[in-house]
Amino acid sequence: MAAPLQRRSLWGEAMILILIGLFCVFPFYWMVTTSLKTQIVALESPPVWWFTPTLANYWEVLFVDKVGPALINSIIVAVCTTALAVGLGTPAAYALARFEFRGKTDLWFWFITNRFVSPVVLAFPVFLISRELGLRDTHLALILMYLTFTLPIVIWICTDQFRSIPRELDEAAMLEGASQWRIFRSICLPLAMPGVAVSSILSFIFSWNELLFAYILAPKAAKTAPAMAVTFMEGYDVPYGKIMATSTLIVVPVLIFALLASKHLVRGLTMGAVK
Amino acid sequence: MLTRVSRRTLFAFLGPAIAALAIVGIAPLLYAVWKSLHYFNLTKIAQSRFVGLDNYGAVLTDPVFWQAMGRTALLFAIAVPVQIALGLMIALVLHRPGLTFWKTLARLSLVLPMATTYAVVGLLAQVMLNQKYGVINQMLGWMGVDPINFIGDPTNAFIAVVMWDIWQWTPFVALVLLAGLSTVPPEIEEAAQLETKSNWTVLRHVQLPFLIPSLVAVLILRTADTLKLFDMPFTMTRGGPGSATEFIAVLIERVGNRQFDIGMAAAQSIIMLAITIVLARLYIRVFYREVR
Numbered sequence: 001m002a003a004p005l006q007r008r009s010l011w012g013e014a015m016i017l018i019l020i021g022l023f024c025v026f027p028f029y030w031m032v033t034t035s036l037k038t039q040i041v042a043l044e045s046p047p048v049w050w051f052t053p054t055l056a057n058y059w060e061v062l063f064v065d066k067v068g069p070a071l072i073n074s075i076i077v078a079v080c081t082t083a084l085a086v087g088l089g090t091p092a093a094y095a096l097a098r099f100e101f102r103g104k105t106d107l108w109f110w111f112i113t114n115r116f117v118s119p120v121v122l123a124f125p126v127f128l129i130s131r132e133l134g135l136r137d138t139h140l141a142l143i144l145m146y147l148t149f150t151l152p153i154v155i156w157i158c159t160d161q162f163r164s165i166p167r168e169l170d171e172a173a174m175l176e177g178a179s180q181w182r183i184f185r186s187i188c189l190p191l192a193m194p195g196v197a198v199s200s201i202l203s204f205i206f207s208w209n210e211l212l213f214a215y216i217l218a219p220k221a222a223k224t225a226p227a228m229a230v231t232f233m234e235g236y237d238v239p240y241g242k243i244m245a246t247s248t249l250i251v252v253p254v255l256i257f258a259l260l261a262s263k264h265l266v267r268g269l270t271m272g273a274v275k
Numbered sequence: 276m277l278t279r280v281s282r283r284t285l286f287a288f289l290g291p292a293i294a295a296l297a298i299v300g301i302a303p304l305l306y307a308v309w310k311s312l313h314y315f316n317l318t319k320i321a322q323s324r325f326v327g328l329d330n331y332g333a334v335l336t337d338p339v340f341w342q343a344m345g346r347t348a349l350l351f352a353i354a355v356p357v358q359i360a361l362g363l364m365i366a367l368v369l370h371r372p373g374l375t376f377w378k379t380l381a382r383l384s385l386v387l388p389m390a391t392t393y394a395v396v397g398l399l400a401q402v403m404l405n406q407k408y409g410v411i412n413q414m415l416g417w418m419g420v421d422p423i424n425f426i427g428d429p430t431n432a433f434i435a436v437v438m439w440d441i442w443q444w445t446p447f448v449a450l451v452l453l454a455g456l457s458t459v460p461p462e463i464e465e466a467a468q469l470e471t472k473s474n475w476t477v478l479r480h481v482q483l484p485f486l487i488p489s490l491v492a493v494l495i496l497r498t499a500d501t502l503k504l505f506d507m508p509f510t511m512t513r514g515g516p517g518s519a520t521e522f523i524a525v526l527i528e529r530v531g532n533r534q535f536d537i538g539m540a541a542a543q544s545i546i547m548l549a550i551t552i553v554l555a556r557l558y559i560r561v562f563y564r565e566v567r
Contacts, residue, residue, distance in 0.1 A: 010373065010374065013368060013371065013373070013374060014374060014377060016368050017368065017374065017377045017378065017380075017381045018377075020365055020368075020381045020384065020385070021380060021381050021384045023442070024384040024385055024387055024388055024446055025384050025387065027388075027399050027403065027442070028387065028391075030399070030402070030403055030410055031395075031399055031402075034402055042408065043408055044408070045407045045408050046412075046413040046416065047408055047409070047410045047413050084295075088291045088292045088295050089292055091287075091288040091289070091291070091292070092288060092289050092291075092292035092293070094288060095285060095288035095289045096289075098277060098278055099277060099278055099279070099280050099284075099285060099288070100277035100278065100279050101279075101280075101285055107289070107293070110296075111296070112555075113552070113555050113556075114296070114300060115499070115555075116499045116551050116552070116554065116555035117300070117548065117551065118502060118503040118505075118524055118544070118547065118548070118551065119503070119505075120503075120505060120524045120527045120528055120531075120544055120547075121304065121307065121544040121545070121547065121548050122299075122300070122303045122304065122307070123528075123531070124307065124310075124531045124532075124537050124540055124541060124544070125303035125304070125306040125307040125310060125541070126299075126303045128306070128310070128537065129302075129303060129306060144295075144298070144299050145299055147295055147296065147299050148296070148299050148300050151292060151295060151296055152296075155292065170278075180278075180280055180284050180288075181284075181287070184288075205390055208392070209390075209391075209392040209393060209394075211392075211393065211394045211505070211506040211509070211510075212505050212506065212524075212528070215532075216528075216532055226392050226394040226395070226506070227394075229394055229395065229398060229510070230394060230509070230510055233398070233401070233510065238401070240402050240408070243398055243401075243402065244398075244399075244402060247392075247395040247398050247399065250392050250394075250395055251391055251392055251395050254390050254391070254392060255387055255390060255391070257390075258386050258387065258389075258390030259383060259386060259387075262382070262383055262386040265386055265389065265390060266447065266450045266451055266454065269389065269447065269496070270451065270492055270496055
């Protein structure tokens with residue numbers, strides 16, 4: 001009696017799991033298949049599920065519509081801001097984890113508060129300032145502005161990581177006469193590499209996905225891929241296949257990174273409120 | 276025992292990060308406050324002048340601003356309870372033992388929506404929700420529903436944004452709640468399951484107390500992110516039709532970037548920031564009480 005009942009509930013559970021998976025994955029399936037359709041196939045009503053796929057959209061967006069250079073801009077910006085955030089953030093995280101000083105709590109609050117500031121608050125003042133300084137439409141302007149969210153993430157995750165390293169190691173090194181900088185560089189930082197890796201992946205994802213700063217600060221030369229995708233919507237004849245090809249090119253790298261860091265993504269999004 | 280170090284060492288470690296965040300985070304903010312006290316329109320630079328708190332007065336009495344705030348609050352009020360209800364169901368299914376492989380797959384697929392570029396999520400909505408060519412309307416057709424004009428009709432466009440927000444963030448809520456469920460000590464959970472057959476009783480009296488921190492985290496993070504919400508409605512509807520999906524961040528972008536009234540946009544964003552900071556402080560109070 002118990003066995004069939006249990007089997008049935010297992011089947012039910014499996015069905016629910018499949019539904020969850022479909023719910024999450026179907027839009028991506030639709031995105032990729034649409035990107036392989038010609039405009040004529042894409043504009044069939046009702047939409048078709050079986051068709052002869054073509055890579056023409058990819059060729060066109062990459063080499064004719066300048067999505068290629070936009071992707072390169074995105075890579076430059078995301079990699080540089082991540083490197084800068086790690087370079088600036090890991091020593092700060094080490095100090096927060098290891099040193100005793102006044103105002104530590106306030107400093108820490110301030111770092112975390114950045115998670116809540118909407119980019120739209122900073123975008124216009126930065127637009128005016130970057131115009132004055134001749135930084136408009138440069139990678140540097142975006143790299144610096146992306147520090148507002150990448151630096152807090154690196155600091156948060158690495159502080160946690162440094163705390164988990166046994167203090168006996170530093171104490172032994174200190175007795176040997178090593179400086180704090182040396183302890184940080186040669187002992188703690190190598191041990192904190194998992195945290196550095198996770199926070200780098202998260203910084204990369206968030207920078208890669210950013211639209212508002214990119215849209216306002218980098219209209220032409222430094223235009224990133226998400227801002228490029230938006231411009232396709234501006235004509236009358238909406239090229240579905242090309243939009244979806246661009247979207248696929250934008251989304252695939254972040255999804256790979258997200259899967260690599262899947263255990264930590266939620267931690268990054270909640271700034272550590274959830275482990 | 277934490278180490279006490281000289282001021283110089285401390286400064287060498289913390290100085291660069293503090294300086295960087297001050298330059299990119301605080302300096303523009305101060306500049307925004309300064310600009311918010313001016314009439315400053317990029318198309319009418321000659322008329323720029325100091326107007327004191329006039330912009331703030333105008334924003335606080337501007338029905339368009341409060342309608343956008345109200346719309347943002349309405350989105351939150353509809354989407355978040357649905358996300359919590361669905362997310363909790365998903366979390367409870369994933370929390371049960373058995374079918375490990377399938378559960379791992381489901382968990383991995385849950386990671387995808389929240390990592391997806393928000394701008395792309397909006398573009399996807401355009402393609403999938405189109406009245407004539409959209410696959411969602413095709414599916415509704417299989418169930419005998421007539422094609423719906425999701426993007427072109429004000430009410431439907433709002434519903435579409437709500438649906439898309441639910442799609443993108445339900446998995447996030449599910450994973451946060453799943454993490455909360457794993458904090459319930461297994462012995463307590465097993466003992467409760469021996470006592471009663473009702474899953475509901477176990478949820479209500481045993482698991483829920485452990486879920487409270489996760490639920491508060493969800494509520495406050497969703498509040499902050501709904502206030503920030505720009506990319507998805509912008510790429511999906513540009514705030515339209517009319518102003519049906521003009522949420523607060525989209526409104527500020529329009530005033531600053533498409534009407535060039537930077538003084539007004541600055542005042543709007545400072546007011547929004549004040550609201551956000553109150554919420555952020557609340558969040559930090561609740562979660563990081565034992566700050567080390």
